[in-house]
Amino acid sequence: MDLVKKVRDDTELAKDEGELALERVRRFLGAFSDTEVLLKVTLEEGLAAVQATRGTISLIDHRTGRLIMRYAAGSGWTDEKKAIPLRITKEPQGSISGYVALTGQPYIARDVTQDPHYYPLFTDTRSELAVPLIGRGGKVIGVLNAEKEKPDAFNEQDARVLMAVASLAAVALTLSVYKERQRALIDLGKDLSAATDVEAVLERVVETAAEVLDADDCSLFLLDETIGRLVLKASRGALREQVGQATYRMGEGLTGWVAMTGQPLRLNGVQDDPRWKGLYTEIRPEEISAFLAAPIKGGKGVLGVLRVIRKRPVTEHALENLFDEEDERLLTLLASQVGAALEREAMQDRLFNAEHFAAIGELAARGAHMLGNKVFAIKGALKELKKHAVESQESERLFRAINRSIYETELLLQELRDFVKATHLTLKPVCLDELINDVAEEQARRLSTVRFQLTLPQEKVWVKGDESKLRSVLEELIENSRQFLPEDGEIRLLLEADRQPGQGQKARIIVEDNGPGVPEDVKDRIFEPFFTSRSKGIGLGLATVKGIVDAHGGTIEERGVPGKGARFIITLPLHSESKEVKEGKS
């Protein structure tokens, strides 16, 4: 290929032929989309251009901090010789390539026998020329070297020519990295949009991020709004075992900081950073050379954090293995893809639930209406029948039994009606701490055997909601607890508010007890309509509670430990104009 010779001519002669040269460069680059071919051709063309008899092209492995030979040309090479990793160092006999990798400057050894850096792989080599491959950000990514058996074989001009070839290769290598990143992003995008199994996709995200960012490990945390913490959802290495268990509070540690601020974070080492806590690390903290984290954002705020780390290279010199701006952009892009996918998932979930709920609601409404009419008629007829009936103990007992059944039927109908009406809200600012206090006092009077424990925040907590419906939510949860409580039953009510700006500001109500708790196998189902393990009712109590909370734009989950007690956690969006309301009221 005489293209390189032309490049040589171009560098020697014509600056005004810039356009033509550029065109050649493009063709040259286009020809080698395959990295392996590119390296091989670069080496061969480089050697031909400077009339060398032997040479190598090596790339830096940032993990080990060594130069790894990728191709060798010329005679005398054995597999053993090819496999020798070269240290990146200026120490004597560390190798000329190793020295060039460190300095980033071309190097000519006119007589290797006199050269301090030469590493004697061959006895017949006399002169050597080595040039760096410089990638994006001026970072040395490898070394191209040429050798000859006669001394003083290379001059400055040869160095310039070899540099030109090396820089073409470096550009092509960088481009191929970009292409690889692009491909990974597109593949991941496809995965995310077709995702049915969220957990599997999150694992894929972690794998892809680590791969394209050349990171040693990657972890993904998602914000669990119910507990207000970031929970580890996927990781590659040591942290894998702690998936679902490792959590950060908002603002806690580097990861918590990223979630709280919604800003990416790029660090050179972590231990010196004041925000660093070292709660959960993929590798030993002192081994972490670089840290990069990006927030996973959704429409309403941060949904989680995606973070990658690189290990400090095991090498004696200060070769830095840091993330750059490009990496930061890439991770941010990956995180935003994840954010969009999660958002879509959540939306579909909500949509499905809402439709499901509405359909059941309509059925329930019609059923309740028809049954209600019949019960009304039966009551009327029964009243008349009683007048005509022969008075006896037995008829008296039967009438009582029928009345009792009618009463219970009407209660069931009421339960159905409440379920139907769960989503019909009349919104007003509601002071949650007052409401909870009120309900607790009332229920404590009603249920004298149950101990109530109340934890309220100092500040008032306002939400926009339907007060009577929110009241019935609390009453239903308390009633639900009571049904299962032991003799020394205790029900704890706790209210707290997340007022961190930037986040979805939330009120959190926790209703917990010391009853048997909700068995693991039914946890998913307790909010389904007509699911019940109580003797009374038709199983719409918790479905109604969920309907009401959902209609408020909130969430409800059961997070108790089976055997230790039930723990219902409700979140509701805080009312933003609460201050005005307070002032307006007083």
Added chain:
Amino acid sequence: MGRILVVDDEELAREAIERSLTEGGHIVDLAGSAREAIEKIRSVPIPYDVVITDMVMEKEDSGLDVLKEALLRDVLTEVIVLTAYGSVANAVESLRRGAFDYVEKNIPGVDVYELLTLKVERAMEHRLESLSLLRRWQGLISQTPAPQPSDTE
């Protein structure tokens, strides 16, 4: 005492309401549908004092049709709307359109027939008050030189 039309498509319910009102001394007429009720309201020689109508019969808001017809016949007829877990919105709408009250058919542990009798008593009182007020006004108007017909809408 009062002349009352009871409208409900449930025969047993109709009869039971009739019984409890007859015991209270009222004269009760029955209709099994909104259509039948509207015919009776139009054709009865003297307008009913009180009309008790179910909300959901042929249609979701049949009760509103009955209400409208009753008020067209005599604006002082008192209408009580019954609902069995139907739409509260419709019940509220009936109040907005001039119904005297609405009563839920199924209140656990409550004898709604008794409740209905009480409501009818109150409706009768209300009607009598309205009537006497109207007569006083009519007396005043007849004494003034140029009477203007007033628009009840």
